[in-house]
Amino acid sequence: MDELGAHAAALVARRPRDARLRHVGTSRGGTPLWLLSVGHGDRHTLVVAGPHANEPVGGATALRLAERVLADPRLGADTTWNLLLCLDPDGARRNEGWLSGPYTLGRYFRNFFRPGFLEQPEWLPDGAERAALPETRALLDLQDELRPFFQCSLHGVDVGGGFVELTHDLPGMAQRVAQCAARLGIPRELGPYDTLYWPTLGPAVYRIPPPRRGDLAAAITEAAVESTWFHPHRYGTVTAVVEAPMWGVRAVEDASPPPDPEAVLRAVSATLRDDTGLLAGLLDRIRPRLAAVPDADRLLAPVDDYLLVGPGLADSWDPDVHAAGRRPLPALDTARLTALGISGRRVALRTAGLLHQLARAAGREAAGVLLELDGLIDDWCADYRDGYGARWIPVARQAEYQTRVVLAAVELAGREVPVRSRSGESGWGPQAAVPMHTE
Numbered sequence: 001m002d003e004l005g006a007h008a009a010a011l012v013a014r015r016p017r018d019a020r021l022r023h024v025g026t027s028r029g030g031t032p033l034w035l036l037s038v039g040h041g042d043r044h045t046l047v048v049a050g051p052h053a054n055e056p057v058g059g060a061t062a063l064r065l066a067e068r069v070l071a072d073p074r075l076g077a078d079t080t081w082n083l084l085l086c087l088d089p090d091g092a093r094r095n096e097g098w099l100s101g102p103y104t105l106g107r108y109f110r111n112f113f114r115p116g117f118l119e120q121p122e123w124l125p126d127g128a129e130r131a132a133l134p135e136t137r138a139l140l141d142l143q144d145e146l147r148p149f150f151q152c153s154l155h156g157v158d159v160g161g162g163f164v165e166l167t168h169d170l171p172g173m174a175q176r177v178a179q180c181a182a183r184l185g186i187p188r189e190l191g192p193y194d195t196l197y198w199p200t201l202g203p204a205v206y207r208i209p210p211p212r213r214g215d216l217a218a219a220i221t222e223a224a225v226e227s228t229w230f231h232p233h234r235y236g237t238v239t240a241v242v243e244a245p246m247w248g249v250r251a252v253e254d255a256s257p258p259p260d261p262e263a264v265l266r267a268v269s270a271t272l273r274d275d276t277g278l279l280a281g282l283l284d285r286i287r288p289r290l291a292a293v294p295d296a297d298r299l300l301a302p303v304d305d306y307l308l309v310g311p312g313l314a315d316s317w318d319p320d321v322h323a324a325g326r327r328p329l330p331a332l333d334t335a336r337l338t339a340l341g342i343s344g345r346r347v348a349l350r351t352a353g354l355l356h357q358l359a360r361a362a363g364r365e366a367a368g369v370l371l372e373l374d375g376l377i378d379d380w381c382a383d384y385r386d387g388y389g390a391r392w393i394p395v396a397r398q399a400e401y402q403t404r405v406v407l408a409a410v411e412l413a414g415r416e417v418p419v420r421s422r423s424g425e426s427g428w429g430p431q432a433a434v435p436m437h438t439e
Helices: 002-014 057-071 073-077 089-093 105-110 134-146 173-184 216-222 231-235 261-292 296-317 334-387 395-419
Strands: 019-026 032-038 043-048 079-084 150-160 163-166 200-202 205-207 238-248
Touching (some): 002 019, 002 032, 032 057, 057 238, 150 395, 261 334
Antiparallel strands (some): 032 079, 200 205
16 A cells, blocks of 8 residues: 555656646545546536455556556646545555455465455445544545546456446447457456346446345345445546456356356355355354454454345345245356356455454454364465366556546546536435445
């Protein structure tokens, strides 16, 4: 995180008339939040890097965007680019165990960290007025100050493909994503788990629905809670969430019909149900040892989240479970089935990685659990690598893909500004906020 600030400061020193760096807030851990602004236009973009602690590519993308704008005066002529270098620097520091490489799946998951849902700074589970995290308040203040015509949240898919989520349709976006992905060899995710029930605007481009009522599990798994993605909607802001994969899987863009989708769903559901039960048992064995582990609650919160949603996800996918009120799954091609399999495995691997860190911290008394977790992580990573064909994508290529997609989205959003109402669309404003976890 210090490296991002240093690179930004060096850029400002090199181009002081065209770039500015300012402190816009402080994290819970006392880390400064830095905003790099490039250009002098009256229109503003806001690009948010590092909203999820385990997704570092956004910082590299933000710096690349700044360099691109400085190199092309047309990009900054009527637009000021505001680049928040990292929204969750404290969480990002907890991932430093894998950030220096080597970039293997096992190293990544053993050092994985993402805070519990209620500590993730993009979400507003109690609404904007009651947002308590200083990182969240800093972002909300920026949105209200800048009133950007375009906002972008930079995310990273650990295993899968690239895709884009939009609060407004941007005609032509799917074609631009396809071009960027093809030129850089990035697989497009044609049926991400995140967008399972969302409208499709084109291949690998999805419409983010407004917040709706639901329980905490739905909020965690479907981004159904009020968020900073929607907060600036009142200003006519288009928000794009740009996902770039770290390990690419080609099958996530295979639209062919599978021979027996129900058999795949049964297998994926049974695996997730079994894995979640196994991990819950391992947690029970080490939980009594964690009282003496400093800051154990920060790791336990996401573990509890994943163990909460795992069985529900398995039931929602299982064709033999007919729960009341369950929504039917959309049409299942190979891409979507692959994404569901990857997602089920992701829940288990993230939980196992967090438990691995807790067991390491607990010391000798947790040695047996640690050994079991090592075996599980090795086996499940091998499934990603050998079963799904997951392959590491170099950071420079991830960042270049994300940069090109952002530039395309800004261009398309800029075309929409004159015809889009500045007051937003009916029913999508803050009145839709629901503090779901308190229902």
